[in-house]
Amino acid sequence: MSTPITRRRFLESLKEAGSWPAADRNIMVNLAIAFIAARADAEAAGYFAGVADARPQDASALALTGFFQARTGRDTEDALGLLDKAATMDLGLPQYFRGLALADRLDGTDASKAAEQAAADLEFVLAVRSEFPPGLLRAAFHGLARAYRQLGRDDEAEAAQRSSGLSPADDDPRLIFTSFSVTARDGMRMAPPRILRPAPGVSVATSYDFGDFAFVQTAAGIVAIDAGTSAERVRSALADLAFPADQPITHVIVTHAHFDHVGGIAALLGPGTQVIASAGFPAEQERQRHWSIPFRNFTGTGASPIRQVEPDALVSETTSVTVGGVEFRLIPTTGGETPDALMVYLPASGLLFTGDVMMPYTGAPFTAEGSPEGMLATLRTIRELGPQRLIHGHVPLTENFTVEALAGLEPALADLHEFVLARIGENLTLPEILDRGYLPSGLREHPAATLPYLVIRDHFTERLHHQRTGYWQPDGHGLDPRSAGDWAAALDLLAGGNPAAFARTAATLADQGDLGLALDIARAGELRHPGSTELDEVRRRVLGRLMEQHQVSDPFKFLVYAELAGAEVSPVA
Numbered sequence: 001m002s003t004p005i006t007r008r009r010f011l012e013s014l015k016e017a018g019s020w021p022a023a024d025r026n027i028m029v030n031l032a033i034a035f036i037a038a039r040a041d042a043e044a045a046g047y048f049a050g051v052a053d054a055r056p057q058d059a060s061a062l063a064l065t066g067f068f069q070a071r072t073g074r075d076t077e078d079a080l081g082l083l084d085k086a087a088t089m090d091l092g093l094p095q096y097f098r099g100l101a102l103a104d105r106l107d108g109t110d111a112s113k114a115a116e117q118a119a120a121d122l123e124f125v126l127a128v129r130s131e132f133p134p135g136l137l138r139a140a141f142h143g144l145a146r147a148y149r150q151l152g153r154d155d156e157a158e159a160a161q162r163s164s165g166l167s168p169a170d171d172d173p174r175l176i177f178t179s180f181s182v183t184a185r186d187g188m189r190m191a192p193p194r195i196l197r198p199a200p201g202v203s204v205a206t207s208y209d210f211g212d213f214a215f216v217q218t219a220a221g222i223v224a225i226d227a228g229t230s231a232e233r234v235r236s237a238l239a240d241l242a243f244p245a246d247q248p249i250t251h252v253i254v255t256h257a258h259f260d261h262v263g264g265i266a267a268l269l270g271p272g273t274q275v276i277a278s279a280g281f282p283a284e285q286e287r288q289r290h291w292s293i294p295f296r297n298f299t300g301t302g303a304s305p306i307r308q309v310e311p312d313a314l315v316s317e318t319t320s321v322t323v324g325g326v327e328f329r330l331i332p333t334t335g336g337e338t339p340d341a342l343m344v345y346l347p348a349s350g351l352l353f354t355g356d357v358m359m360p361y362t363g364a365p366f367t368a369e370g371s372p373e374g375m376l377a378t379l380r381t382i383r384e385l386g387p388q389r390l391i392h393g394h395v396p397l398t399e400n401f402t403v404e405a406l407a408g409l410e411p412a413l414a415d416l417h418e419f420v421l422a423r424i425g426e427n428l429t430l431p432e433i434l435d436r437g438y439l440p441s442g443l444r445e446h447p448a449a450t451l452p453y454l455v456i457r458d459h460f461t462e463r464l465h466h467q468r469t470g471y472w473q474p475d476g477h478g479l480d481p482r483s484a485g486d487w488a489a490a491l492d493l494l495a496g497g498n499p500a501a502f503a504r505t506a507a508t509l510a511d512q513g514d515l516g517l518a519l520d521i522a523r524a525g526e527l528r529h530p531g532s533t534e535l536d537e538v539r540r541r542v543l544g545r546l547m548e549q550h551q552v553s554d555p556f557k558f559l560v561y562a563e564l565a566g567a568e569v570s571p572v573a
Contacts, residue, residue, distance in 0.1 A: 004513040009437045010454060010553065011038055016439060017450045019051060024447040025093065026400075028060050029133060030552055033177045035068065037549045038513055044068040059090035067097040076105065087121075092128075095121040096136060103143035106150045115150035118143060134179040134191050134399075135552050138164050138572040142176055163573035178551035179395075181571040182562045187229075187300030190555055191395045192571050195240060198389055199349035201326075205237035206395050210298060211260035214353060214391065215241065216346065218324025221250035225344055225353050226393065227265035230303035234267035249273055251323060253330070254309065255355025256338045257284040258364070259293065261393060263305025275309060278332045279316035280340030285309065287369075294366050297563045315342060331385075336375025337363050343378075350388030354378075358392065358401045360456040362463040365556060372417055372464045379410040396555065400452050408446020412453045413460065415440040420464050427474040430465045434458055455553055488527035499529035506538045510545060518542045540565050 014031040017023060035044035045068035052061040066082030069075060083101060086094035099121030102114045122144040129137055141164035148157035161168050165181065179191045189207045196204040201217040209228035216223045222243060228234050252268050253276045255261055262285075265275070289307060299305060315330045322328070327347055335341030335357035344353040357378045363370015382390070383406065390406075392398045401409070416438055423433045438457070443450045471478045495501035502525025509518035522539035529535060543565035550557040562569065 002508075002512040005509070005517060006514050007435045007437065008038060008513065009434065009458065010034060011040075013437050013439050013454055013457075015047060017443065017447075017454075018047075019054075020444050020447070021055070022444065022447045023450075025060060026133070026451050027447060028064065029093070029136070030451055032064050032067070033135075033552050034549075036177070037545070037551070041068050041071040045072060057089070059086045060093045062086040062089070063094040063097045067101050070101040070105070091124075092131060096125050096132065096140065099125065099147075100139060100143045103146045106146060111150055115147040118147040119151065122147065134395075134572075135177050138166065138178065139176040141572065142166050165570035165572045178558070178569070179572060180551065180555055180558050181569050182297050182559055183300065183568045183570065184297070185300050185302045187297050187303065188555065188559045189571060192573065193237075195237075196391075196398075198391060199346070199351055202346070202349065202351060203241055204391055205234075205241070206398070208237040209233040209260065209264065209303075211258075211393050212391075212395065212398070213237070213261075213264075215243070215249075216326060216328075217243070217247065218250075218326040220324030221248045223251045223253065223323050223326070223328065224249055224268050225253050226255055226261045226355070227252060227263065227268055229260045229263040229299050229305050231264045231267035231306075232302065234264040238267065251276060251321075253277075253328065253342070253344055254281070254311070255342050255344070255353065255393060256335070256340050257281050257288055257309075258338065258356070259288070259299070259305040259307075261355065262309050263299075263303065263307075265306055265309055274312045276313045276315065276321070276330065276342075277309075277311040278340040278342040279314040280332070280338075281309075281311055281314060281342075284338050284340040287367075291367055295560055295563050297559050331381065333357060333378045333381055334371055334374035335378050336372070337361075337370055339369075339371070339374070341374075341378070343381075345385060345387060351391055352382065352385065352387035352389070353391045354382070354393070354397075356393045356397075358397060358452075360452075360554075361459045361556065362456070365459070368466075370463050372413075372460050372467075375460070376410070376414060376417065379406060379413070382406060383410060394555075400455070402448065405446075405448040405452050408443055408449030409452050409456075412440045412443050412446075412449060413456065415442065416453075416457060416460060417464065420461050421468065424465060424468050429473055429475050429477065430462065433465065434461055484524070485527055488524035491521070491524050492528040495525070497528075499525055499532040499535055502529070503532070503534040503538045506535075506542060510538070510542050515542055515546050515549060519546065543567070 011034045014034055017027050018031045045065060048061050048064040052058060052065050055061055062082055063086035066079045069079035083098040087098055099118045102118035105114050122140045125140045141160045145157045145160035148160060182188045188210055191207045193208045194206055196206050204212055204214040206212045209230060211228055213226040213228050248270055249268050251274045252265060315332055319330045320327055329345040329347060331343040331345060333341045333343060337356040337359040341355055341357050362372055362375060390403055392401060419438050420433060443453060502521055506518045506522040519542045522535055522542055525535045543561050546561040547558055
């Protein structure tokens with residue numbers, strides 16, 4: 001494969017972080033998935049072999065060496081030997097990766113023996129699934145289905161396949177490691193729906209909707225925090241929670257005015273229910289009123305978000321409200337996403353509901369909002385408050401942007417802020433700044449902060465650059481804007497009017513890992529040659545690869561590429 005034209009920033013930074021002595025499981029797993037998406041099995045086998053040599057007690061590194069060596073198809077017996085050795089050193093990831101490797105080797109003379117071991121390993125993983133990152137479970141179900149089929153356990157194979165959310169015909173699925181799902185009716189979910197109970201009397205409905213929402217039981221009734229996108233989905237969560245009929249919803253506190261946090265509020269309002277928001281809420285809601293959601297799969301056809309909410313009380317400074325003996329400390333902040341952010345702190349339990357103040361995109365990427373400085377200020381506020389646990393507005397944020405992660409994330413983002421401003425001062429373009437792949441050395445001592453930093457880094461940089469520069473760039477970009485059709489016409493001259501030239505170039509770019517460039521070429525070709533089935537096929541294949549590339553780290557990109565491809569991904573059990 002030829003060397004990619006574009007930098008593999010996320011992968012290269014994960015490789016550097018994975019070599020640090022304190023690298024944690026989260027870094028190693030995400031690096032492995034990034035290698036798989038890059039079709040870089042041989043490179044991965046060599047990389048993890050080097051890590052295993054440097055850290056001989058690291059069973060995960062040894063298991064990943066064997067896993068990727070097996071995927072290359074070379075020295076598979078030696079690879080399985082490494083996996084067996086890793087499995088004797090530790091429980092968890094070694095069994096997971098050995099099970100997946102064996103489930104892919106069910107066509108040889110020892111297929112039954114391999115299937116038995118694969119089934120045992122993956123059954124173990126699913127028995128202790130709470131110890132594994134949710135994104136790994138889809139592959140475990142899929143591998144288990146293959147092992148069961150080899151063993152003639154057809155009913156169990158069918159059940160495991162259903163739980164994977166993948167088609168039985170898909171023996172080499174691209175989207176095997178994601179907990180994300182996206183369907184036309186339900187829109188996007190970031191994990192299977194479940195109820196999280198982080199403290200007595202506190203329930204968080206996660207992934208019943210695009211955004212999460214919570215309920216706090218008090219002696220006077222229930223206080224809801226946020227309201228999802230759809231009243232139907234909020235009612236579904238309430239039905240599962242089955243609160244006593246004599247516990248009315250007395251208050252709804254909304255963390256900000258985005259559709260996925262207020263859209264289902266009709267399900268929560270009753271006689272006397274008080275709605276509380278930040279003083280900045282009305283202005284942000286007015287701005288939202290003039291903006292339409294550009295992609296249908298954010299909400300799905302099964303939702304009709306309410307667009308207008310009338311708060312009963314607006315909070316302009318830190319305020320304590322006591323309901324039924326429970327204190328709610330309301331903390332307005334500019335936040336990292338919207339200027340109307342309102343955090344909710346429960347001093348008795350140490351829980352802080354943050355809404356989307358740490359949204360990695362530093363604002364929704366489709367609108368001119370978000371503030372890197374606001375995110376940094378909010379991180380300082382949280383540090384000074386000292387909560388025991390953070391509950392965010394979306395599952396991946398709650399899982400990754402923890403109190404432990406913030407200790408390293410705040411100084412790392414402050415370093416990034418200064419780095420980007422300095423590069424802007426040197427008249428570097430945005431792509432040039434992004435390609436520096438800035439990774440603060442302080443993260444070496446904060447492994448829990450490394451992945452959150454990498455998820456934020458490019459978006460934080462883009463937002464800061466857009467807010468500090470004009471629409472004319474030093475390299476001339478923006479001086480004379482062109483439409484996509486104009487560029488397509490110019491490229492068609494190079495292609496000699498031949499759609500096959502577009503398809504061939506896009507396929508070559510995709511094969512060498514330049515997926516974004518490949519998509520641009522394929523779409524330009526389709527603008528000039530809309531009836532080309534060859535171009536349509538290449539475009540869909542590239543979009544599938546882009547979904548795969550972002551299946552763990554970037555739910556918004558995953559959703560957008562799925563919609564462009566017309567693809568649906570069912571939930572994992």
